[in-house]
Amino acid sequence: MTRWIKLWIFASLFFGLAAGPARAGDAPEALTNFEAAKVVIGQKNFTSSKCNLGGKPTKDTLCGMEGAAALGKNTLYVPDSGNARVLGFKGIPKKNGASAKLVLGQANFSKIKFGATSKLFDYPSAVVTAGSQLLMTDFGNSRVLIWNKLPTKTNTPAAVVVGQPDLTSNDSATTQSGLDHPELGLFVAGGKLFVSDRNNNRVMIWNSVPSTNGANADVVIGQPNFTSKSAGTTETSLNEPEGIWSDGTRLVVADEANNRVLIWNSIPTSNGAPADVVVGQADFTSSDNPEPPTDQSLNEPSGVAADGSNLYVEDWQNNRILVYSPFPTSNNPAASIVLGQADFTHGDENAGNASPSAQTLFGPYGLSVIGSQLIVNDFGNNRYLIFNL
Template structure:
């Protein structure tokens, strides 16, 4: 018993001794971000921080793409793309590299010159950027082209390697519309293998089965039109009206149909031109297209989604631009008019004011969220009118598990688990690291558990998830079950300490941890 008490004391002391960190996770409503890029804090939102363009400022950012621990941001009104070589952990971080400008203090379209391989002109249009497989893809919207960088630039003002949609780097027009001639493309996405382009003003989405390696490569397939030469908008199962965002999770394809106030889903990658979508989100059917379905805001409505979607194949996240919120669906919708399960940026599903009606932004508000991406245990939201990118922690934090309050040995297979994770909504427990045969259950601070058979060192594996079904890291706890237990002290097991006493001690321990969490979170 003495060793168990000492273990708990050490655990508590180590918790209080750790450096202060932020505690945030995704709840059903009104979650707060932990870090902001482009501003000094959460309550400011001016263009370029009210100063001149610089290495740490943003002006109407449209999207943040994340891969390999790096962030790439399309900074629209500064006519540039910023690269951060690591994910910021503090507010007001500085970028490492700039694309489209000679340095961090200039932001003129096409650098005040003529269009070329190293220039960008986003104008008043909506650019996009995708970073995957070491390549960078930029929808250079006002220049009506997509630029491809075969590797992530490490120096400022690097030239692109390939141009899509135009015959060369110095032209911005082409006729007639075709598989290789695009209109104004506002959206681009790649998984590193395929390329998807939302050719917005031509009311179509182009699919390239492989990433182009030469200029002016033709697309393999078109959606929204029956062929590559037409560009008529519409509201139906197979038509678009200003498609602006596109995302592919490896199985499903998602298109943000901006002026139709919806997101369309193809359950599998389309194989024919003009193939109709399988599911519509934000509308009751494929022929209805009004903002918020012509009525009030709800969990099943959308208003002008932009570079909106992200999915891991299990969950769907949509940036609902016109309603100043981000919606989370804990499972991929399989039927039209699905309702979201959680909302960020608003106190409930029925409100949609910018910054929740306040004069200034905050950590829990949005003003025109344009794009959303999730990488690891972080969510990134680009806010146009708050001139920032906010970073949210996803998944419960500081997971903890103890067996028999940390006792080193036990004489029984039946044990008591003490469990804790900030923001936990559900948990999964298993005697194997693969969690085979395990299922999610409601989170509880204590749990009776049976170790696997046999006498040896036993390990229990636990993971938690928050309300939005973002998971924590896996934690484990071990205890020795000797073949013959010989001890001079009473072992801590379910047989010699009543379960109700274990529960009381566990609850007291977790209360202390929660008190420490609130105290430290309030001082960050």
């Protein structure tokens, strides 16, 4: 779906605002089809969904957020895109409607100010931690920000910027150092930084996390070089890539506009390297999204995550999460478990209900596996859901 439609959905939310058995196999033991989440962040309960609870932002609200959450030491960092901020919670919340202990991007919990500085953002859309560092994609400013020490205080400034020459620039570019609106795709593994450069139809790889502003990437995939940006549907091309996951060996990329997920069995070291496995399509040249959906189909997948043996894919337009067990090694596997829907052949918002529940999803757009928990960005319901694995 094009970006303007996503923002139209967000604007509408801002201003308007029976379980089946799992298949046999190696699926996560705690998960079954249509599993209920255990905890909600951003809402007081599982049936409310309004942006900022229908009012102004506070320390326990969210609005139109995108991207995965990340845990650093004892702080859970959560992007709150519509409020142009990142919230920091003390650990992973165990009760609904938890209050954050710190905010980044704003001077306090009630402010909404957009900008391009070391302290101001324009639609932060994903966060990831790497050792003592915090990284964040700043979609509206076409950049990635890096904090060299995990922030523990409100309004801590970022130290380094990727995609821009300095911390006040926000031009889009198709170069070895530039970016054009990176969104969900942000990951660090094996010391390497991976960024989905959405509008350039590519993934950029830095062999180490940059320590200086505007550092050049080392490898690009989805394109043959650093100055091309054409979309395509092959094993070497991408079309609006989003979520990324890696274990330092394998690389997984949600190729959103191609309705598929691509897997590289080893981290590419040369430009334009071909993918090894495709999920959601029968081959590398197809981009179908059948209606009704199936246990093999995808419709604009967004976030991806894994726990080593299982792959989790957010099927955004089908308002569900598919779980593949074991981790796919061949093309077009069938999912083992579905979350957000009662079965594999439905894809309605909130499973066709007028309001959400602990089991339903509306446009999931970012997820992460942290320990034994799956944390899901439920964009259309202005909340994060926490599932036990």
